[in-house]
Amino acid sequence: MAQRGRNVAGYVFISPxxxxxxxxxxxxxxxxxxxxFTDYSMLADPVWTGLANYRHMFGDDDSFTKSLKVTFTFVLFSVPLKLFFSLMVAMLLAKNLRGMNVYRTLIYFPSLxxxxxxxxxxxxxxxxxDGYINAILAWFGIAGKGWISSPDTALGTLILLNTWQFGSTMVIFLAGLKQVPQELYEAAAVDGAGSFRRFFRITLPMLSPVMFFNLVLGIxxxxxxxxxxxVITKGGPVQSTYVYAMFLYEKAFKHFQMGYASALAWVLLAIVAALTAINFLVSRYWVFYEAEGGREG
Amino acid sequence: MTVRRSKWVVHLVLIVFSLLMIYPVIWWLGASLKPLDEMRLPAIWPSKPMWSNYSDGWHFSDQYSFAHFFSNTLLMEVGNVFGSVLTAALVAYGFARLNFKLRGMWFGILLLTMMLPTQVTIIPQYILYNSVGLVNSYVPLVLPHFFGGGAFFIFLIVQFIRGIPRDLDEAATIDGASVYGIFWRVVLPLVKPALVTVAIFTFIWSWDDFFAQILYLSSVEKFTVALALRMFIDQFEIQWGQLLAMSLLSVVPSALMFFFAQKHFVSGIATTGLKG
Amino acid sequence: MMMRKGSKFWALLAFAALLTLAGCGGSGGNGGNGGNAGSGNASPSASPSGGSSEAPSSGDGKAPAASVKLGIMWWGADDRHEATLKALDLYSKQHPGTTFAPDYMAWDGYWQKLPALAASKTVPDILQMDAAYIQDYVAKGVLEDLSDLDLGGIVDPAVIDNLKIDGKLYGIPLSQNAQGIAFNKPALEAAGISLPQKNWTWDDYFAFAREARQKLPKGKYGIGDASSAWDWYNWYQTGNGGKPLMGDNGKTFTLDKDLFVKYQQTFADLRKEQAVPPPDKSLSFVENDPSADPMASGVVMTRGATTGSVAALYTLMPDQVDVVGIPTGPAGGGWAQSTIFLSVSANSQHKEEAKAFLKWFITDPDAGQTLKMTRGIPINPDIFKQLEPTMEPKDLIGKKIYDMSVEKALPFYSIAQGFTEWVDTYKSTMEGVMFGQTSIEDAYDKLNKLGQQIAAKNA
Structure with missing residues (x-):
């Protein structure tokens, strides 16, 4: 097809x-x-202030640094945990067993x-x-504490919650697993490949586009x-769960500093865009697209 | 023998795991049946289940029952799901398979739109919709779904399409199919599992998109379930029993949706497609 | 201004696209119920002002030429919604030609939505306001000056004077409110602890905590840890004769170092003596939550409560709650005044009609009978007398807080404009002190610096 026709077709398809x-x-x-670049309370018209918001952010706003740190910690732990956990569960739930649809729904439920x-x-x-975790710990004679209300463990409970709600990532893996051609497994079985080998030689490469998607979106x-x-911690205690989006929300809707919040949002965009770009660059070395002929061979 | 035994092991693992995952929800069910003075007791089940939490919660308002709010929400969902499924695959096919001018740039922009927190775009967006007189209607909630359903879904389907062997396209081209024909006959059937996930996620995520709904829906007549639930929470006083009861009911449609839709995304259509 | 021009252009474009889309959607949609969203809203967009007052075309054809539709918005629980809707009907019946476009929701959503309405200049004609937010909204010019509304004989002039911001009145007070402390009477009596007395002092209060430590079992406490609540400290500072933290509508800031260190050191000592809960326990309390409320869960014997909020606690532990005022100092203690108002939007096209409604809302006996106690103890003494016989125990206990506090009450100090950020910083900084991560000295320096900065910005 001529390039012109391809251009037209391309724009027709993406037009929505x-x-x-x-x-x-x-x-x-x-x-x-x-x-x-303005001072905007939403209640009155914005006033141009040039780079003042950005200067304040990088200059003397402790909350900015603190929330960045909290957010990076959260991402660093929750993304890999969730990816690993949801892939394992998806493998388990991809089996053809009686009653599997019930298991799937029950396991998906927390994410709802x-x-x-x-x-x-x-x-x-x-x-x-007075929660259940402490009740269980008490059986073993361990004194518990308020895990959500202690600055050193609050973020951890939120990471756990996030991992517990792995449903959507898992469903995407599940759909991806079902797209892997069965013939490949059959051929490998004929070759006498064990389950580990099959996982690393077939499942992982065939799943890599979906894995890549989950990684990028997870970040x-x-x-x-x-x-x-x-809802749970309000960013506390001692700002230990003061994640970036929470900071941004409070600036915008609680402190009426929408201008500053917008600046925060654009800085976040720059950070995430940079990480995503790196992700795309690195993906050449590990993501396997059948369509492109498979660089890994 | 060993096959059968391993099957039982898998079942056992699944049962234990399901219970672990669902345990808090069982707690939730118990709590939703408790009278106020039992709420702080550790017992998971009330001494005498208070089913009136459900009936009173359902009819909490003199004007409308929850049936009204459920039907409002479902109506909105029909639009949302229809819009996303209809357009997400189209756009994704364009990005995944067609090599048009500025494709890279547009795809980059598409991804960027996901990275800007909505908290800072929601006010300008509200001003925009207000200036065309579309606030206090479902249009601002439903319309965006008709424009590709959002970057998340487009990117998701792009990844699925990129996993489909190009040989299939080429074979179809040799048979004389146009790009539109290839999309319709080859790609669309193959990404059906992904489209089902789009439908499920659209449904579930727009169900409790509280912030957008509170901005755009003003009259109680148009309220969704998510908005109606917040009516139980006032500044100081919260109707705990009714709140827990109704919010548990509110996830039932999503759970049913998931239960019935899942066989489609695990039906292994991709394999049969490959053979054909 | 730039925004407006831009928005018009995009609005036009978007509108054109929507029309096209609607056309594609087929004509079937307009016939049925689904059309109400589109058709009802398409017409106001033709008039550029938009605004909250819609064209009165809908419905009643025999309305007189001067018919007015007032937008009105409030937050609350369901009983308030239904009573208010009835009151609006009543007003429309008494004043033919005036109808309402009501918009009501719960507290959280209300304050999330209002900024969007302010940003798009579509704040309804009449809106409910809270003392926690009114200063910000007044400072940005959202609310109309109501000083010329004659409330003589309805509201005590001293009350009105107290509510004025820069000499002007921006909200009509609706109900009496006061700050006090609720305590678990049967539990204190059972433990043999002397009950809090009216006009008790801060020294009495801390002594009470120590007495309770001796007489209560481990894990139960006389008082909660109020180190990280800015308003408690403000009561302490003003009660001991200091200036309020935020003075002159946020143009001055005073954090008295001696008082601050003394107050925080007292709580640090109480923590050491285990006379207040440990920090991780303190921060896990959620007021009015049946399992996490400090008092309802049985962990703490007292907690702060207001006339307007104590009913929620009373519902959780019926017949166990008694009340007393906030501890006093030489200058007094606590506050007693209205914190909930009705205001008029500065952009309203129907200000006179809106003001007339406001006056009616707090004076008309039938309105009072319809609204009952859904916004607390009515500010108008006549209405209150009319309702007094119908008061329930949970209302009476709110009234008792007011009566306990009013004698020694100091002015109510709401968060001044721009100071919400300081209040949040106070909380997180003092949490750091509670967990031993920050010294009281450092906390003072940080809080004083930020407060001075904000005050300088406001001046």
Whole structure:
């Protein structure tokens, strides 16, 4: 097909997104960029302040540094944990067994209650001072504590919560696993390959595009983690769960500093975009696209 | 013998694991049946289940029952799911298979739109919708789903399409199929599992998108379940029993949706497609 | 201004696209119920001002020419919603031609939504306001000056004077509120601890904590750890004759070093003596949560409560709650005044009608009978007398807090504009002190510096 025809076809296919982007998304994004150079309370018109927001952020705002640190810690632990855990579960749930649809639904259930208010009550009942975790520890004679309300463990409980809600990542793995051609496994079985070998030689490479997706999105979403910190810990104690998105939200809607919040958002975008770009560059060495003929051979 | 035994081991593992995952939800069910004075007791089940939490919660308002809020939400969901599924695959195919001018740039922009926290775009967006008179309606909630369903889903399907062997496209091209034909006959059937996940996630995620819903829906007549649930939480007083009962009910549609949709994303269509 | 121009252009473009889309969607949609979203809202967009007052075309055809539709917005629980809707109906019946576009929700959503309405200049004509937020909204010019509204004989002029911001009144007070302390009477009596007395002092309060430590079993406490609550410290500072933290609507800031160190050191000592809960316990309390409320869970014998909020605690532990005022110093203690208001939007097209409604809302006997106690103890003494016989125990206990506090009450100090950030910093910094990560001296330096900065910005 001629390049011209391909251009037309390409734009025809992406037109739903492109139109939506130009009409609904572009203006708010451009606005937030403009607002990041202003003092904007939302209650009154914005006032241009140049680089003041950025200067304050990198100059003397302790909360900025603190929330960045908290967020990086969260991402560093929660992304790999969730990826590993959800891949293992997906492998288990990909088997053809009687009653599997019930198991899948039960195991997926915690992910359904993600943003619900009930989740904060739930989590307090697990990790609170009088929670179940402490009751179990007491059997072994270990004195528990308020895991959510201690600065050194609060973030850990949120990482656990995030891992517990692995459902969507797992479902994407599951769909990916089902896309792996069975013939490959059959051929490998004929060759006498064991299950470990099959996992590393077939499953992992064939799953790598999906793995890549989950990794990229896991990083993007973890950097914006908000709900759990907002509902359960309110960012405390001693700002130990003061994640970036929580900081940003408070600046915008509690302190009425939408201009500063916009600046924070654009800095976050720069950080996440840089990490994503690195991810894409590195992906050449490990992601296997059948379509492109398979660089790994 | 060994096959059968290993099967039982898998079942056992699955049962234990399911119980572990679902345990808090059982606690939740118990709590939703407790009277206020039993709420602080560690016992998982109330001495006398208070089913009135469910009936009173359902009819908490004189004006509308939860049936009204559920039907509002489901109606919105139909639009959302339809829009996402319809357009996400189209856009993804364009990005994954067609080599058009500026493709890289547009794809980069697509990804960037996911990285800017919505907290800072939601106010300008509200001003935009307000200036065309579309606030207090479902349009701002549903319409975005018709534009590719969002970067997440487009990127997801792009990754799935990139996993489909190009030989299939080429074979179809030799048979005289156009790019549109290839999309319709080759790619679309093969990404069906991914499309089902798009449907599930769209449904579940737009179910409790509280912030957007509270901004765009003003009259209680149009309230969704997520908004109605917040009516139990006032500044000081929270109707705990009714709140827990109704929020447990509120996840039931999503759970049912998942239960019935899952056989489609695990049906192994990809394999049969490959052979054909 | 730049925003407006841009928004018009994009709005037009978006609108054109939507029309096209709607056209593609087929004509079927407009016939049925689904059309109400589109058709009802399409018309106001033609008039550029938009605003909250919609064209009165909908519905009643025989409305007089001067018909007005007032937008009104409030937060609350369901009983408040239903009572208010009835009151609005009543007003429309008494004043033909005035109708309402009500918008009501719970507390959290209300304060998330209001900024969006302010940003798009569509704040409804009448809106409920809280003392915690009113200063920010006034400072940004969102609210209309109501000083010329004559409330003589309805509200005590001293109360009105107290509520003025820079000499002007921006909200009509709706109910009496006061700060006090709730205590678990049967538990204290059972342990043989002397009960808190009216007008007790801060020394009495700390002595009470130590007495309770001796007489209560391990794991139970007389008082909670109030190190990280800025308002408690503010009561301490002002009660002991100091200036309020935020003075002159946020233009001055005073953190008295001696008082601050003394107060925080007292709590540090109490923590050491285990007369207050350990920090991880203190920070896990959630007020009014049946299993995590400090008092309802049985862990702490006392906690702060207001006239407006004590009913929630009373529901959790019926017949166990009694109340007393905030500890006093030489200058007094606590506060007693209204904290919930009705305001009028500065952008309203119907200010006079809105003001007339406000006055009616707190004076009309039928309105009072309809609204009952859904916004607390009515500010208007006549209405209160009319309702007094119907008060329930949970209302009476709120009234008792007011009566306990009013004699020694100091002014109510709300968070001044721009100081929400300081309040949050106070909390996290003092949490650091509670866990021993920060010294009291360092905390003082940090908080004083930030407070001075914000005050300088406001001046």
């Amino acid at each position: 997104w492109l139109i939506g982007f130009l009409l609904l998304t572009l203006w708010p994004i451009a606005q937030s960029f403009y607002l990041s 209650i993600g943003g619900s208010i009930a989740v904060s009550v739930l989590w307090r009942n697990m990790f609170g001072a 993007i979403n973890s950097f914006q983690m908000f709900t759990a910190a907002f």
